[in-house]
Amino acid sequence: MKPIEANGYSIFFNENAYEALNSHLAENKYSSIFILADSDTNEYCLPIFLPNLETDLNIEIVEFEPGETNKNIETCVELWNVLTELGADRKSLVINVGGGVVTDMGGFVASTFKRGINFINVPTTLLAMVDASVGGKNGIDLGSLKNQIGVINVPQMVLIDTNYLETLPQNQMRSGLAEMLKHGLIFDKKYWSLFLDLNNLNTGDLDTLIYQSVEIKNNIVTQDPKENGLRKSLNFGHTLGHAIESYFLENENKTSLLHGEAIAAGMILESYISLRKNLISDMEFEEIKNGIDNIFERIVFEEKDIQPILELLIHDKKNEYGTIQFALLDGIGGISTGQKADNELIIDAFLEYNS
Structure with missing residues (x-):
């Protein structure tokens, strides 16, 4: 290579x-x-x-x-x-x-x-x-x-x-797949589709998928090394994902999550927000949700968990002037940065995730 x-x-x-x-x-x-x-x-x-x-x-x-x-x-x-x-x-x-x-x-x-x-x-x-x-x-x-x-x-x-x-144990391998899924969702629909049936992949295929994933991220970062614009697209799934990861890390009553496990949940939640903002279709949302569910188990969110997670969002590094900034999907393979979502919509996303 x-x-x-x-x-x-x-x-x-x-x-x-x-x-x-x-x-x-x-x-x-x-x-x-x-x-x-x-x-x-x-x-x-x-x-x-x-x-x-x-x-x-x-x-x-x-x-x-x-x-x-x-x-x-x-x-x-x-x-x-x-x-x-x-x-x-x-x-x-x-x-x-x-x-x-x-x-x-x-x-x-x-x-x-x-x-x-x-x-x-x-x-x-x-x-x-x-x-x-x-x-x-x-x-x-x-x-x-x-x-x-x-x-x-x-x-x-x-x-x-x-x-x-x-x-690596299997859960660590799965954790890495979350970022690879993200690269396809935000940048390359064809790359995303390769993950919809992992049963047909062999070790050589994994080497190629890793190489392509690095290429995608490098393409984005090379154009915007200081995260002033395009690089913000890499934050898809991470605004809520990082808040979820932090909440489970600090809460002694919760089992800590691997990064990829939290990001997988974040991508489903933020895909739902993308759907509600008419940035993706119902069919695309179902494809994303099913694709991620085929690899990751759902996290159990109790009603009492949601408000503390919302409060953690204010510390997200992407925030500007106290406003929470999302990078949302604009169709599979596309992204729209600087998107906003009110708490009511975010709560709806958690309710849909739990349903």
């Missing part, structure tokens, strides 16, 4: 990834390498990664606890302290090996340590490959509020090796 050229860096795939990495290490005079990984990726993914690394440089592995609950400033402070204690300097390289939490937070840690040192991302989950790999967004959560603190800063390169997917 050919590398995909992003804004200021390249995304390399499978066997070409390690060749590109080792060439980069040979051509750049780094003082040391720090591999950031959570305990899961340290156990399951570094045995794949490390044998492919060719360098005489000193390598330190820095491990932290996995999960969204650890994607916070406290973990960053611990990582900055460890980098300092181990002698990291301006010429050190950070390699983030892991899922979206690792690449988001690792990129933020590298971007802010000594005012910024180079980093490389090696996403190991399907979600991270098709989402966190593109766009240079690095950041952490503020309490339960998703991605409130961060910077846009690109890595030196991104390496996508689909062999890491063999280490």
Whole structure:
């Protein structure tokens, strides 16, 4: 697979990834390498990664606890302290090996340590490959509020090796499919239709689908790197999806959701809002709802859950002048940004979702 050229860096795939990495290490005079990984990726993914690394440089592995609950400033402070204690300097390289939490937070840690040192991302989950790999967004959560603190800063390169997917449980694989579905819904109806019957897909097909998903996101981000216009289309399903994810994360009576599980619900809810605004047809809504339901189980929303979720919407990063901004579908394969929806319509969407 050919590398995909992003804004200021390249995304390399499978066997070409390690060749590109080792060439980069040979051509750049780094003082040391720090591999950031959570305990899961340290156990399951570094045995794949490390044998492919060719360098005489000193390598330190820095491990932290996995999960969204650890994607916070406290973990960053611990990582900055460890980098300092181990002698990291301006010429050190950070390699983030892991899922979206690792690449988001690792990129933020590298971007802010000594005012910024180079980093490389090696996403190991399907979600991270098709989402966190593109766009240079690095950041952490503020309490339960998703991605409130961060910077846009690109890595030196991104390496996508689909062999890491063999280490994933099924729910993590499903979680990544949500972003791929989204890419089809907002940008490419033909790509969306490929997911309507997953039974006929094989491993080779998955590699191609991942490549196409990265291409779609990169196409959007390249045109609008700072999210002033077109890039807002990538927020479809995320306005409500992030609020749902935050609510389930902070509520001790709820089981935390994976990102893709929350986004899948968000896409159904926001498709219903698109329907009510006459942006999609009844037939398109049913197709979207059935397509997502074939992959994801429905989340149970109790009546008492809806108001707290609505209150979390005000913290969404896309909001402007205190107004909640939605990216809604304009037909399957199209998008309309800057859309507004009142609370009554959002509540109707939850009622329809529960029906």
